[in-house]
Amino acid sequence: MNNFWENIARYPRFFISAMLGLLLILISPFQKLLRTTVGKIIFGVSIIGIGCFISITLKNMLDI
Known part of the structure; x- marks a missing residue:
């Protein structure tokens, strides 16, 4: 046991x-990706884009 x-x-x-x-x-x-300046910009823009996409999707789904 x-x-x-x-x-x-x-x-x-x-x-x-x-x-x-x-x-x-x-x-x-x-x-x-984050080792270069261009990579940092791409990463930042993509994170902001993903956040906006999720925010817009949730607003439309929940009818807010």
């Missing part, structure tokens, strides 16, 4: 480490 609880205690640590690994893999292309 003790072995069972040890295994159960390992799952949250595995989940956290897997999510951190996934986050690092997803962020790594953006780190390369």
Whole structure:
């Protein structure tokens, strides 16, 4: 029974480490993009564009 609880205690640590690994893999292309000035501008404009798109979509969906 003790072995069972040890295994159960390992799952949250595995989940956290897997999510951190996934986050690092997803962020790594953006780190390369942010090294140049043009890349920073492209990144900033795309983040603002995505934010505007989500805002407009939610306003239209919720009829605000």
